[in-house]
Amino acid sequence: MTDELQRAERDHLAAIEAAWSSKPGLPGFFSAVNHKQIGLRFIWTGVAFLLIGGVEALLLRIQLMRAENTFLGPDTYNQLFTMHGTTMMFLFAVPLLEGLAMYLVPLQLGTRDLPFPRLNAFGYWVYVAGGVLLNWSLLTGSVPDGGWFAYVPLTGPEFSPTRALDFWLLGVTFVEIAGIVGAIELIVVIMRFRAPGMSLGRMPLFVWSVLVMAAMMLVAFPFVIVASTLLELERKFGAPFYDAAAGGNPLLWQHLFWIFGHPEVYIMLLPATGVVSAVVAVHVGRRIVAYPLVAASLIGIAIVSFGLWVHHMFAVGLPVMVLGLFAMASYFIAIPSGIQVFAWIATIWEGRPRWTAPMWFVAGFFFIFVLGGITGIMVASAPWDLQAHDTFFVVAHFHYVLIGGVVFPMLAALHHWFPKMTGRRPTEWAGKLACAVMFVGFNVTFFPQHWLGLQGMARRVYTYDATLGWETSNLWSTIGAFVLAAGFAVFFVNLAHAWRRGAVAGGDPWCGDTLEWATASPPAAHSHDVIPVVGSRSPQWETGDPGLPDEVVEAVAVTGTSWQGRREVIRTSVLDARPQAIVSLPGPSYWPVISAVFLTVAVVGVLVNWVLLAAAGGLALLVSFVSWGESNRRAAAAGEGADDGGAADDADVLAARRRSAAGAMALHTDPGRSAVSTGAWLTVAVVMVLTGGFAYAYYYLRLGASAWPLDGTEPAALGGPLLAAVLVVVALTTASTIERGFLRGLLGWVALAGASVVQMVSLVASDADISADAYGAAVVTLTAWALIVAAAALAVRGLGVYHAARGQWSLSLVDADRPIWIGAGVVWLVMFAVVHLTPRVF
Amino acid sequence: MQVRTPVVAAAVIAVAPAVWFTHLAVVYALVPLSCRWDSNLPLHAATAVAVAGVVGSMWAARRARVEASGRTDTDDGGRQDGTVHLLAVLLSGYFAFLVLMTAMATVVVDRCA
Numbered sequence: 001m002t003d004e005l006q007r008a009e010r011d012h013l014a015a016i017e018a019a020w021s022s023k024p025g026l027p028g029f030f031s032a033v034n035h036k037q038i039g040l041r042f043i044w045t046g047v048a049f050l051l052i053g054g055v056e057a058l059l060l061r062i063q064l065m066r067a068e069n070t071f072l073g074p075d076t077y078n079q080l081f082t083m084h085g086t087t088m089m090f091l092f093a094v095p096l097l098e099g100l101a102m103y104l105v106p107l108q109l110g111t112r113d114l115p116f117p118r119l120n121a122f123g124y125w126v127y128v129a130g131g132v133l134l135n136w137s138l139l140t141g142s143v144p145d146g147g148w149f150a151y152v153p154l155t156g157p158e159f160s161p162t163r164a165l166d167f168w169l170l171g172v173t174f175v176e177i178a179g180i181v182g183a184i185e186l187i188v189v190i191m192r193f194r195a196p197g198m199s200l201g202r203m204p205l206f207v208w209s210v211l212v213m214a215a216m217m218l219v220a221f222p223f224v225i226v227a228s229t230l231l232e233l234e235r236k237f238g239a240p241f242y243d244a245a246a247g248g249n250p251l252l253w254q255h256l257f258w259i260f261g262h263p264e265v266y267i268m269l270l271p272a273t274g275v276v277s278a279v280v281a282v283h284v285g286r287r288i289v290a291y292p293l294v295a296a297s298l299i300g301i302a303i304v305s306f307g308l309w310v311h312h313m314f315a316v317g318l319p320v321m322v323l324g325l326f327a328m329a330s331y332f333i334a335i336p337s338g339i340q341v342f343a344w345i346a347t348i349w350e351g352r353p354r355w356t357a358p359m360w361f362v363a364g365f366f367f368i369f370v371l372g373g374i375t376g377i378m379v380a381s382a383p384w385d386l387q388a389h390d391t392f393f394v395v396a397h398f399h400y401v402l403i404g405g406v407v408f409p410m411l412a413a414l415h416h417w418f419p420k421m422t423g424r425r426p427t428e429w430a431g432k433l434a435c436a437v438m439f440v441g442f443n444v445t446f447f448p449q450h451w452l453g454l455q456g457m458a459r460r461v462y463t464y465d466a467t468l469g470w471e472t473s474n475l476w477s478t479i480g481a482f483v484l485a486a487g488f489a490v491f492f493v494n495l496a497h498a499w500r501r502g503a504v505a506g507g508d509p510w511c512g513d514t515l516e517w518a519t520a521s522p523p524a525a526h527s528h529d530v531i532p533v534v535g536s537r538s539p540q541w542e543t544g545d546p547g548l549p550d551e552v553v554e555a556v557a558v559t560g561t562s563w564q565g566r567r568e569v570i571r572t573s574v575l576d577a578r579p580q581a582i583v584s585l586p587g588p589s590y591w592p593v594i595s596a597v598f599l600t601v602a603v604v605g606v607l608v609n610w611v612l613l614a615a616a617g618g619l620a621l622l623v624s625f626v627s628w629g630e631s632n633r634r635a636a637a638a639g640e641g642a643d644d645g646g647a648a649d650d651a652d653v654l655a656a657r658r659r660s661a662a663g664a665m666a667l668h669t670d671p672g673r674s675a676v677s678t679g680a681w682l683t684v685a686v687v688m689v690l691t692g693g694f695a696y697a698y699y700y701l702r703l704g705a706s707a708w709p710l711d712g713t714e715p716a717a718l719g720g721p722l723l724a725a726v727l728v729v730v731a732l733t734t735a736s737t738i739e740r741g742f743l744r745g746l747l748g749w750v751a752l753a754g755a756s757v758v759q760m761v762s763l764v765a766s767d768a769d770i771s772a773d774a775y776g777a778a779v780v781t782l783t784a785w786a787l788i789v790a791a792a793a794l795a796v797r798g799l800g801v802y803h804a805a806r807g808q809w810s811l812s813l814v815d816a817d818r819p820i821w822i823g824a825g826v827v828w829l830v831m832f833a834v835v836h837l838t839p840r841v842f
Numbered sequence: 843m844q845v846r847t848p849v850v851a852a853a854v855i856a857v858a859p860a861v862w863f864t865h866l867a868v869v870y871a872l873v874p875l876s877c878r879w880d881s882n883l884p885l886h887a888a889t890a891v892a893v894a895g896v897v898g899s900m901w902a903a904r905r906a907r908v909e910a911s912g913r914t915d916t917d918d919g920g921r922q923d924g925t926v927h928l929l930a931v932l933l934s935g936y937f938a939f940l941v942l943m944t945a946m947a948t949v950v951v952d953r954c955a
Binding site for chain 1: 852863866877933939946
């Protein structure tokens with residue numbers, strides 16, 4: 001290579017590094033948006049919550065180690081098991097796995113960042129706010145005590161009158177919102193930013209598992225948000241959704257919660273199985289056997305998991321045949337789970353396994369998870385479940401599934417990818433020692449709990465009588481818990497030691513097969529110096545034929561070079577990963593953290609009844625969102641990159657669209673195919689699921705009522721809502737017109753705004769009372785929901801029209817407008833059909 | 843049928859799971875009615891329709907896979923990925939089995955218990 005070529009390459013690399021650099025110090029900390037920074041924060045914050053939840057578990061075990069122990073009182077015990085479950089389920093497992101995915105997926109896909117980095121940072125700060133709110137109660141002494149699944153009426157206003165439950169509901173909702181934001185990011189990056197040539201059939205299995213996990217989150221998480229919202233409305237405004245005396249139904253909570261809660265288990269489990277696939281392949285030195293079957297199994301498990309929620313409710317008094325239906329479905333989820341296990345065993349059988357520390361954890365996973373799966377089949381049988389329900393047998397079962405199936409693979413992942421994250425290798429013997437101690441400790445802790453459950457020991461009892469004969473098993477269980485904790489301590493001390501003094505890892509210490517091992521350890525901010533072209537499932541082991549025309553491959557090699565200081569990535573087609581466009585991403589910003597703070601202030605203000613605080617927080621939030629969008633638009637115009645593409649000026653891009661100038665590897669110019677558009681459609685999908693949740697609640701209450709409205713009166717007049725619906729249909733006709741001119745966009749805006757005013761007037765005139773009975777509560781809530789979604793659509797369209805009128809197009813707003821507009825219209829029409837037509841039909 | 847767009851791909855994969863889930867929900871709702879009518883016929887009819895749907899989706903997915911393998915070139919000279927077809931075939935088979943197994947409950951359990 002000549003000196004000139006070397007110099008050119010150095011300059012090229014320096015330009016990329018400059019484009020992707022972050023601010024140093026505290027400003028850099030608060031403005032960071034890079035997927036590796038945010039991913040690591042999710043991971044280590046999750047580990048911190050693991051330690052908190054672990055200490056809570058040890059306190060619980062100390063209390064139970066002796067009969068009639070007085071170490072903890074009953075109230076404190078209730079609070080501790082509530083916070084232990086909540087912390088582990090909401091604050092530790094899912095965020096940590098999502099953080100792992102945020103860190104690894106872009107690296108494995110051969111791209112440089114997630115598609116909406118600032119939104120990703122916002123999600124992290126919202127997660128932190130949720131975690132702080134959930135644990136704030138520990139400092140104030142008013143701690144939630146209704147269990148991690150918070151059944152009503154125990155958590156209703158009558159039996160939980162303090163604000164502790166309000167903060168629990170708020171914290172959980174915050175964490176789930178953060179999860180949904182991350183899920184949208186992950187789906188868009190997997191669908192639209194894979195390395196050229198990485199077709200769906202060449203995606204790493206870990207990426208498949210993350211894709212399935214993220215899709216599940218979009219469907220499952222809204223249901224717990226709906227359940228929490230309805231409970232908060234009951235607690236705050238007396239809306240009796242769960243109050244049987246006013247037409248509500250406590251079982252509605254169980255349905256809504258478990259429609260979320262059962263898939264939640266698989267939301268944690270599936271990425272963990274993806275980790276196992278990744279670790280086994282690397283440490284065995286061959287690709288996973290039966291790749292298509294494993295990918296299909298991931299999808300199959302995800303879908304079936306949504307049809308199993310009733311098996312958590314076998315004891316509530318459902319018809320026996322219904323129990324049979326859900327029991328059968330529960331049994332046969334074992335088939336795809338078994339396919340994965342046999343695929344891993346076959347891979348190890350066929351390969352040359354290196355029994356490294358990550359493989360020790362995988363071996364532990366096999367043993368513990370399979371045992372948990374077998375007891376899962378047992379409790380899927382309704383007669384068995386009726387005996388074991390709410391006993392320590394169930395506690396043992398789900399800890400075998402969650403610690404064996406999720407935590408062991410997590411620890412394998414941390415040991416496996418720690419060298420990539422830090423550039424240092426953890427000590428092997430210490431990793432194996434940690435695994436061995438944890439394996440012994442885990443089984444000593446939880447295996448006796450099977451016996452305790454079969455002997456009749458109920459879960460969530462703070463003490464027991466000495467004559468029951470449970471003391472020995474409980475003592476062993478407590479001893480095991482401390483051994484397990486010691487194993488965790490060894491593991492994290494090993495990582496901490498390696499962070500400072502571990503052996504230098506190099507780029508590929510394990511001889512890995514996927515693209516993250518093609519980067520430095522730790523990777524540079526821009527990850528890949530050159531965007532890779534992929535021709536096989538294991539691009540580090542075999543090159544393969546990418547199946548792309550030569551000129552496209554050559555074009556890829558010279559793109560993504562940070563033209564004019566932009567953070568450039570390549571957008572590819574969904575199915576075949578053919579290059580479509582160059583997209584530039586936004587850089588560091590303070591707006592995500594500022595917006596998260598104001599959001600927290602606004603919602604806390606509502607909860608503590610400080611109207612001024614809530615109003616100030618809400619106003620500040622609105623201003624921060626607008627300023628955030630404006631900063632994106634200005635950054636794009638200044639050539640610094642933005643969510644919405646890499647042209648010098650958005651107006652130029654729109655002009656290019658009108659000329660149909662889009663082509664392969666052009667700048668981002670094709671409407672409806674951009675990452676913003678994909679993200680907006682996914683957001684609309686979440687809104688639709690939320691609407692489905694509210695409608696489900698409405699029909700569940702309706703079907704349980706003898707008359708509807710409950711007092712036997714006629715439903716509210718149809719005239720106003722019908723006029724509003726007609727106006728919404730008019731507004732919908734302008735869904736795809738904003739980029740053709742602001743006047744048509746304005747027409748749609750006026751129509752939807754008019755519909756909102758008419759609907760509000762009709763609601764007030766109807767005398768609907770949210771606190772009167774379940775009918776009133778359902779009508780007001782669904783109507784308010786449609787109005788809120790319409791307000792969001794009006795805000796997006798309004799800003800778009802405002803900029804268009806000034807000749808300053810915002811491409812993000814244009815791309816987001818159509819999905820959000822259609823979503824708002826559909827939500828409105830669903831509300832109209834449910835609230836205004838249903839009572840007239842049955 | 844060539845799977846060229848993500849929407850079609852998602853639809854091809856989703857048919858069989860959607861049929862299974864719909865069958866589960868419909869049979870759930872029909873249980874009280876079948877008790878009232880003193881007949882399992884509505885339940886079996888729902889199962890028959892579901893089995894027909896899911897077997898049909900498996901047949902269509904397999905046929906699409908055969909067709910796609912016969913013409914794999916894309917517009918720009920690249921090769922088309924057949925993963926979606928294969929996943930659709932595998933998932934259809936699994937959900938066909940699942941519909942039948944779920945329906946076993948309607949055969950062996952008392953509808954009025």
